[in-house]
Structure formats: structure tokens, C-alpha cells
Amino acid sequence: MVALYAATGFFILPPLIKTRLIEKLSAYTGRKVELGELRLNPFALSTTLRKFTLHERTGGQFMSFDELYINFQTSSLFRWAYTFSIIQLTSPSSNIRIQKDGTFNFHDLLPPAREKSETQQNAPVPLLIQHLVVNRAQMVFEDITRPTPYKQQIAALSFSLKNFTTRPNREGLYEFEAATEEGATLKYRGNLSMAPMYSKGSLELTGIKLRKLWSYLQDQLNFEIAGGELDISGTYEFNITEGLTDLRLQDSSVNVRSLSVLSKEDGEEAITLPHLSFSGTELDYQKREMKIALIQSDSAKIRGKFDKDGKFSLHKMFQPKTTDSSQEMHPKNQSKSGEWQISINKIEIADYALHMKDQTTVPITQLDLSPVNLKIENVKIGSPGTAHIELQVGLNQTGTMKVAGKVSPEPLTADLDVQISKIALPPFDPYVKKHTQLEISDGSLSLNGHLNFSRPGAEQQVDFEGDIRIESARVLDSVLSEDFVRWKRLDLRQVKYDNNPASLSIQEIIARGLYTRIIIGPDRTANVQHILVRDKKPLTETKGQQANDNQLPIRIGQVSIIDSSMNFTDLSLKPNFTSAIQNLNGTVKGLSSEQLARADIDLKGQVDKYAPVVIQGKINPLSEQAYTDITMNFHGIELTTFSPYSGKFAGYKIEKGKLSFELQYKLSQKILIGENHIVLDQFTLGEKVESPDATNLPVRLAIAILKDSHGVIDLNIPVRGDLNDPQFRLAPVIIKAFVNLIAKAATSPFKMLGALVGGEGEELDFVLFTPGSNALSQEQQSKLAKIAKALEERPQLILNLRGTAAESVDRYALAERAILTRIRTQRNIPIESPLAEDEQKRLLKLYREMFRKEDPYDLIPPTDTTGTKIPKDVRRAAVVDAARKKLIEKYPISESDLRTLAQERAEVIKDYMVQQGGLAAPRIFLLEVDTKASATDHEVKMPLALDAR
Structure with missing residues (x-):
């Protein structure tokens, strides 16, 4: 009996079973099946299958293995479960493919729905595998439905599993490791129950190649991952009961290493991320809660740019390509109950570098933010909470910006202290050139203030209070390549801004060493005429917009001018004409945009060092209906300074003389009333100058008529005008009146x-x-x-x-x-x-x-x-x-x-x-x-x- 049992088991049954197995599998799958060898050991109750292949319907290989060893246990009779002491699979291989119609290449291997339901009605016999071993497994996954066909091979994957069972309410403790040829490893330790589905354990994945993950999704993404690895580890608990899925993660971490992200548009590297980690992560799927203890990253380099249309490259890169299916999967209107609540204990970012280019300006603006250090604590997303933020940024290696305070995402609010220390202004020059013909060649900005921001609904609330300082500023007229304005230091103290209701107040503006220059170029155009770049919008549209804009209420307590000067140069004359007001000191108090406000102005200086200048009165330049009642006294200005003008227009140089004048102007309701009292003492013409622009009038006679017995010319030139009249211009009116006076003296x-x-x-x-x-x-x-x-x-x-x-x-x-x-x-x-x-x-x-x-x-x-x-x-x-x-x-x-x-x-x-x-x-x-x-x-x-x- 033993011999017969042995002969039957070793020699008779294997070929019979092999033949029958091939026939049954071929009939069931409708595919060609190949089996090289089948061995039985009736004493060990083991079966060995070698060289097995299951083909595709089209003839290709679908699945194969070199050897499958199964050792059945007689204890199955007592355990009421199929029990195997060991199942060992060697060199298994499979080809999984998603076909053009969206189905898998194995979909026809699954039982029909009716047959499946009947099978489910019968209670399955439990399964127990004491030791499951897989050696050198490999799989090829292919998806030809994608615009870019995807094909990925996983090779040399080996792992072992102990005490695997499908018996209800029975858990097995499992521990195994797996590795791929590319260096990715999988370590698992935990228990698993199949009925009901339950598992708890620890999982560690290391060395996952991010480019392989990207390659499958590349057609839905606007960026390319050139390199990088992902590590995932943590403990979990998974349970499916009565159709409800529950997943919990504890003490989990995610690490990204050596990430390199390229832009598909130009192929340039956009992000270089040496390290990014999420540690101490906890997740509760049922409660929709996630907690992260620490997010940490350092030494990253991020490069972005605004194209000529103002679109930001990083936004375009990470904006997903939308499809109909994606819109169905992510509906716009999600219920409030389905929102996640995320809590992050701390975020630490160190030594980041952001390199930004703005192609909307000419020349292209280059802004380098480095280093960027950021700390955020107690971040709440999806639930009320207040986070504390500390940000420190260096800009173009010149200055720093520090931001510290509290931020709440829902509703969005911010309570921040802001400090800016000597940020260089020249890098922002292209933005100034977009609207003006000016060039910032030097200067630095410092700021110390407090910012509050909130957006409880559709409207947002912004208020700022602080001090602003601009030092060593120099602004050039790019047309004439000459200084337009510069100052040693400009302080704006206690600046307060609020947008709802809109208001701006400044306690004091202090200008030290302020220098302004008005230049008439060789083409006789003043620099102030071409400073602003003309708006290309139609005039009617511009007027409409201005009419709709609400005027910002402004209050300035005092403007202090210290050791300042003004310069006037006329380059249209040969020789050039230059005059200056020096040692300008004084104040303007009480500036306001309120209609009835009046500011007191008191300025004193000298023209060309020795001629005193006094400007006093009341002004209201900020209100819609400007008001002016001002007196300007200039005394003892050397007339020889104006010799280039007299040579050009009168045909004579000025031998000697002094100029004094008192200007009194009142402006109210757009009506200007001016009195110009001009005194020229010992005004004497010198040698004749040949000039094509010189008048033919007897200028010497006119001067002699206007002079009194003491050699003084004393003139009063009144001015009247309506500023509503577009033809009215003050300076031309005064000049015309003076010229007419000279002409009258010369001709009559x-x-x-x-x-x-x-x-x-x-x-x-x-x-x-x-x-x-x-x-x-x-x-x-x-x-x-x-x-x-x-x-x-x-x-x-x-x-x-x-x-x-x-x-x-x-x-x-x-x-x-x-x-x-x-x-x-x-x-x-x-x-x-x-x-x-x-x-x-x-x-x-x-x-x-x-x-x-x-x-x-x-x-x-x-x-x-x-x-x-x-x-x-x-x-x-x-x-x-x-x-x-x-x-x-x-x-x-x-x-x-x-x-x-x-x-x-x-x-x-x-x-x-x-x-x-x-x-x-x-x-x-x-x-x-x-x-x-x-x-x-x-x-x-x-x-x-x-x-x-």
C-alpha cells in the first residue's frame, strides 16, 4: 500500500494532474497555458510546478513563474481551514496592461457578476499559510490609454510572509522585507485579518523614485520631475466594517530627497529641493483629521518668472490640466462635513533661495530672495486657530525683511510686525520705468511697522501703522541723464493707513539734504513734462475712471525741510543757464485733503548762497478744491546769472544788477489772483551778442525808461485766471505780461x-x-x-x-x-x-x-x-x-x-x-x-x- 501510494503520488498522478490542470485553466481563461513540470510528494503533501506560463489572447505572455512550491498540512482537517506550511513562488512575472478601451488585459479572467454573487453567498473555507515566500518577482505595467503611453517594470522583488490567514477574527503577525533592483525597499511588520478586513502594523518604504511616479501622470502635469526620492514610514491601523472604512496613521513621516522639478515650457529647473520632511504625522480618516508635528526643509532653490502677459510660471506649472473626468471626480461644491481639519505644530524652512524674473518690465527685473528662513507654529487648516509666524528674508544681498506675528486662515486674518532694513531700491527701477521716465540709481528703504489684515467676507480690511525711511536716494531723468531728485534721508513718521474707510495719515515727513532739479533740455522741453509715461488708454476712458475713483483722505501733520536745495538748469542756452536755491529749511504744517483745511508753509533759503528767499502762507494742495494764499520773497539775486537768457532773447549780456521780487498768489474755487512785484536794481546790459532769437526792439531804451533816478526798475504785474480754462497756464501768463511790458516800453x-x-x-x-x-x-x-x-x-x-x-x-x-x-x-x-x-x-x-x-x-x-x-x-x-x-x-x-x-x-x-x-x-x-x-x-x-x- 505504501509502495502503491508512493508510485501513484510520485509517478501516476503528476502527468494526469498536469494535463487536466492545463485543460481546465485553458478552458476557464480562454488562453493558452503552458506548464513545464508538475511534481507531487505524497508523503510531504507538497506540489511543485515549474515553468508555468499563461498567455494573452493575442499570444503574448501574461503571467509566468519558474517554480511554485506548495506544502499542504493534514492539520487542515482539525483547523477547519486550508493550511499550508509553506508556499514558495520563484521568479514570478506578470504583464499588466490597460488597453485602449480602458479595460485591463485580465478583465476576462474575472467571473461574471451573476456567478460572482452566487459564489459570495457560499461561506468560503478559511485559508492559513504559515510561510509565504516570493523570490525575484517582477512585473511590467503598461497603460496605452494615456497620450504618452506608460510602461514601467518592477524587477527582483522578494519578500516573505508568515502566518497569513483568512479565518474570521483571527490576526496573524507578519514581518517581511522587499527590495527592487533600483534600490527601493519595503519593510513591513504587523498583523492582518481578512474577515473582517483589519490590519495594524508598521510600514517603511524607502528609495521610491519620484520620476517613475511622475512619468505615469506626466500628461496631467505641467512640470517634469527630473530626480528625487521619497521615503514613507509609520504605523497604521486599517479596518473595514459594514462598508465603512477607517484608517488611522500614527508617528508617520514622509521624506523627500534631492527633488528636481523642471518646467515643461522651457526645460529650465524651477525647484531644487535637497530635503523636505513631514514627521510626527497622525491621521484619522473617519474624523477627517490630520496632525503633523513638524514640516522641515532647507537649502532649496526656487526659480520663477512672470512672462510678458503677467502670468507666473510656478502657478502655471502647478495648475493641473483639467479634464471632464477630473471635474467629475472633484466637484466644485463639496459639503462642509467632508472638509479635512489639518493641524501642523511647526513648520521650519531654512536657507531657501527664491530667484524671480519679471519679464513685464524693460529691462527684465531680477529679484533674489536669499536666504529665506521661515518658522510657523500651530497652523490650523479647516478649523479655527491662530498660527505664529516668523519670516526673515534677504533681498538681492542688500537688506533684510522680518515679519513676525499671528495668522489665522479661517477667516483669514493677520496681525504682523514688519521690519525692513535697508532694502536697495535700484532693483525695483524697472517698475518705476513702466510709469515714468525716471531711473533709480541709488537708495535704500527701511520700515518698522505693524500690519493688520482680515477678510471676514467679500471685503478685506487692511491697516498699517509704522515708520518709513528712505536713505541716500538718487533718481535720474533717464531722458536727459541728469539728476531729478535726491536726498540724504527721508523719514515718514507714524504712517497710518486704513482701507475701510480709506484714510492715510502721516504725523511728520522729514526731508534731509533734499535736492530737486528742474531741467530744460536742448529741445526746450522741461524734465517735468516728460517724467510720466503717457497712458495709452483713450482720454474718455481715463477721465471716466478718475471720476469713479474715490479720493483717499490724507492728513500730514508736518513736512520738515532740512538743509535742502533746488536747482534750475536750461540746457537749451549756450552757455547753459543754472540757478539754485540753497540752504532751504522750514516746515509745512497741517496738510490735509479736507476741503476747509489750511496748511501753514514757512520756508527760508538762499539763491546762489547770498540772496535770501522766504516762502510763507497757507496752502491746501491735497483737497479737491485746492486753496493757496502764499507769499514768496526773493531778494538780491544776481542778474548776471540770467545772462544766457538776455543774450539769447535780448541780444545783450547782463553787465550787472540784482533781482528782487515778491509774489503773492491767492487761489480759491479755481480762480487765481496773483500780484507779482518785481524790482531790478542797477540792471545794466553789457556787450552785444549775436543771436537769431534776439528781439529787434530797442531793449536798452526800454530798460532806461523803466529805471528810476536811482537805477531801479520797480514793476507790478497782476495776474488773473480761471484754472477751469484749459488754455490758462500761470507761467506763460506771467512771462507774456513781462514781455508785453518791455515791448510797450520799447515801442511806445x-x-x-x-x-x-x-x-x-x-x-x-x-x-x-x-x-x-x-x-x-x-x-x-x-x-x-x-x-x-x-x-x-x-x-x-x-x-x-x-x-x-x-x-x-x-x-x-x-x-x-x-x-x-x-x-x-x-x-x-x-x-x-x-x-x-x-x-x-x-x-x-x-x-x-x-x-x-x-x-x-x-x-x-x-x-x-x-x-x-x-x-x-x-x-x-x-x-x-x-x-x-x-x-x-x-x-x-x-x-x-x-x-x-x-x-x-x-x-x-x-x-x-x-x-x-x-x-x-x-x-x-x-x-x-x-x-x-x-x-x-x-x-x-x-x-x-x-x-x-
């Missing part, structure tokens, strides 16, 4: 002179004479007296007299005067007096002498037109009158007579100005006479002319 000197002495200016530029006479009337003498008075106060003026005679009226008057001289014996009788009888006789005698062949009585017939005889006395009077007229018409008056009359008239005026007006004779010049003058209203006009010495 007597009008200006008359205005200066309080006379009728339009009557002082000429003297009227009766035809044929050189006598001055009382009215003309009064006029000359006013001119003499004005000239006495303006010693640089000289009077030019050009005697005039009008042939049309003076010749007749001279002829009449000559005739009356010959017929009258008395010299003081007026010309218009009637002729006496003896004078009539002499007149008729003179007529006969001049017209030898004519009888004067032939001029008047003895009868009138009706033939009536004219009375003798009437005819005689008519004859005398006709003879007189003909004598005057024919009496010879030479050019010399007219010249003599013209000279006499000039000399009469000169005599009056010297003898009656007290004017020095050397200041009066007689010019060549003019005998071709015209007469007006039977009067001869002799023009007067002024000139400057």
Missing part, C-alpha cells in the same frame, strides 16, 4: 513814460505848433513839463528833437507873415487882426510891385453878376482881400525858410526843457530837420524821440 516809450509819471501817455510823444509859428502854447508847455519830470527821474534817457515843417500849411503861414511884416509898422499886432487903411494901401502897392502889369482892381469887377454896380467901399474891401490871398499864394517861400522854421521849433523845445524843465543840455540832441511833415487839423505835429545812453 512815451506812453510808458506817461503812465510812470501819471500823465496821458498818448499825448507825450509829440508837440503841436501853429502853422508858420515856433511858439509853444500853454498846453504844449504843460506836456513838456511832464516829460522833463520823467526824464529827470530817468537819467539814462536822452531826448532827440527833430524839427519839423509842413509845407502844406507852413508855407502859406510864412508867406502871410512875411507880407504882413512888410505892410505893418507895428510888430505886435496879431496876424488875424484886420488891416488898417494905410496897411491896405501898402498891400495894394506891394501887389503892383510884385505884379507890375496888373491892377489889383482887376481882381474884382465893378458890377456883380446881375450887372448891378458894387458900392465903392465894398469893392475896395474885396479887392484888398483878393490881393492879399494872391500875394500869399505867390509870395516866394524857400526851402531854407521852412528849415529855419523847423530848427526854430526844435530850439524852442530845447530851450524850454533846459530853462524851464531843468534838464541838462547834454541830454538833448537836435536831429536833422524834416520839412516834409504833414499837418493835422491845421496844426503841425513835431514828434519827440527817446534813446538810451
